[in-house]
Amino acid sequence: MAWDIHNLFKRHAQELKRSLRRRGLSEDNAADLTQDTFLRAMTASPRGVDDNPRAYLFQVSRNLATDFERRARSAPFLSIGEDIVEAVADPRPSAERALYDKQRLLASARALAELPERTRKAFELHRLDGLSIAEIGPLVGLSTTQTWSLIRDAYRHVRDRLKEI
Incomplete structure (x- = not known):
């Protein structure tokens, strides 16, 4: 049963x-x-x-x-405080991680430099300055939909360049 x-x-x-x-x-x-x-x-x-x-x-x-x-x-479980963990753990990234991040930053900067001026400006306003697409449209002289297309294309371009490294 x-x-x-x-x-x-x-x-x-x-x-x-x-x-x-x-x-x-x-x-x-x-x-x-x-x-x-x-x-x-x-x-x-x-x-x-x-x-x-x-x-x-x-x-x-x-x-x-x-x-x-x-x-x-x-085998007793010993609990240690966060202060001990923080004292042992190094908050800095490893040398390999730092080098990889620098390479990605350089590749991102090169990818942004390859973009047309208006596309780069729209991307930077959106990504770096935190403006909404509706706020960026009048600044670059485009509709919201066209502005979104520019920003989307910029994201794709940067992403594609980052895949190359």
């Missing part, structure tokens, strides 16, 4: 999680072990427990909690 795992989960998941919380597990660990319990129930073929799946689920969750506690005692 196969169990309806979906129905069992709806009926017993919260109860299992509360039971694990009473054992002293954190909310997250209790939720993880509850999920693991149902995963075991899905993949296992228990014998002789078809008449009481609830008891089987509780036994599996207790066993998983015992294993979890045993692992936690043998």
Whole structure:
């Protein structure tokens, strides 16, 4: 006889999680072990427990909690503060990343220089100055739709040049 795992989960998941919380597990660990319990129930073929799946689920969750506690005692998890992490981590990019970024900036500048004056101006107003397309249109003497076409073409041009490096 196969169990309806979906129905069992709806009926017993919260109860299992509360039971694990009473054992002293954190909310997250209790939720993880509850999920693991149902995963075991899905993949296992228990014998002789078809008449009481609830008891089987509780036994599996207790066993998983015992294993979890045993692992936690043998290899405790140490929490370190963010101040220690920040002291160890170097906020500067690696030399390779810095070189790559410089190459991309140079390629972007070259790509912008290749654009017609009006297209470059519309792109710079949009991308660098943060103006909307409706605000840029009158400045370059075009409609909103034409302005959008210029900016779209500029984005495509720069993107295509960046793909080359």
